[in-house]
Amino acid sequence: MKFCTSCGDRVVLTIPQGDDRERHVCTRCEVIHYVNPRVIVGCLPVYQGKVLLCKRAIEPRKNYWTLPAGFMENGETTQQGAARETWEEARARVSNLDLYRIFDVPHISQVYMFYRCDIDDGAFGVGPESTETDLYTEQDIPWSEIAFPVVHETLKAYFRDVRQDAYPVQVATIDLSKLRR
């Protein structure tokens, strides 16, 4: 961030009075520009025991498989966002959304929220951000080609929980420094 969104003048990084961390503050109009984490909402869509995955048509992680998910938009709920993303990426309508997994990803200032849900009539297609979509059993999932750690964790948890037919909500942190080791 170099310029103020209110007046167009230069911003500087400084600790505002009464604050305890650096913010971008306008040198002219003194507006403080806060930057906060973003929420990524997604679904774990299930039909007859199989999970719907999407092969990514876009970077990052193009050609790897993901659960449908994306940035939450202003004016929507987390459920609405998760359902919207599932339509956009996999052309599936979903019902009975139950919060399932939350991931803090502090090194990129993101919070993921995945909802477990049913796929209406088992119908799906291929949205513009996917090159391919399909329903997978645990055995058939391309485990070595999963796009993101949060997706891998959510899928592993689901196939573990399905044996007990109990799906407790859990929060976990993805620590990139550990993943890279």
Place this chain on the structure above:
Amino acid sequence: MKFCTSCGDRVVLTIPQGDDRERHVCTRCEVIHYVNPRVIVGCLPVYQGKVLLCKRAIEPRKNYWTLPAGFMENGETTQQGAARETWEEARARVSNLDLYRIFDVPHISQVYMFYRCDIDDGAFGVGPESTETDLYTEQDIPWSEIAFPVVHETLKAYFRDVRQDAYPVQVATIDLSKLRR
């Protein structure tokens, strides 16, 4: 938003190619400026069956009572943010944070996340954003002076759940249009 944070030129509201909603786009450098919901993290700090509340020293809802909560910062987890806010507002250190309540507040593009937790040694004080803090039983809570619907809902749910000693995670939506009726 009037000016581009990258180059300082004017932005216009327009639907970028491949998108389906208006964004602020720079007329010169064409950068798209996304605006996304913000996360508010907080605690429901409990000591010997009593809940820690803070009387707000600042607007909005000055002089009303709240649970310690505030905007999540970049680079932290939701738990770390909730604990930080509890220190800042009530000078309490907390442990055993368990996710308890999530609220979508779409009319102001906010997502609240409250963690149930213990207060270390039952110690607390008054932070700069509070004029008063105290531990409350269900009977003593100033129910008519609670700052926000999300706080009211979380407190009501807690004192209901405490009877079963079971605290399932729940997601709810706060609909301002209904509240105002």
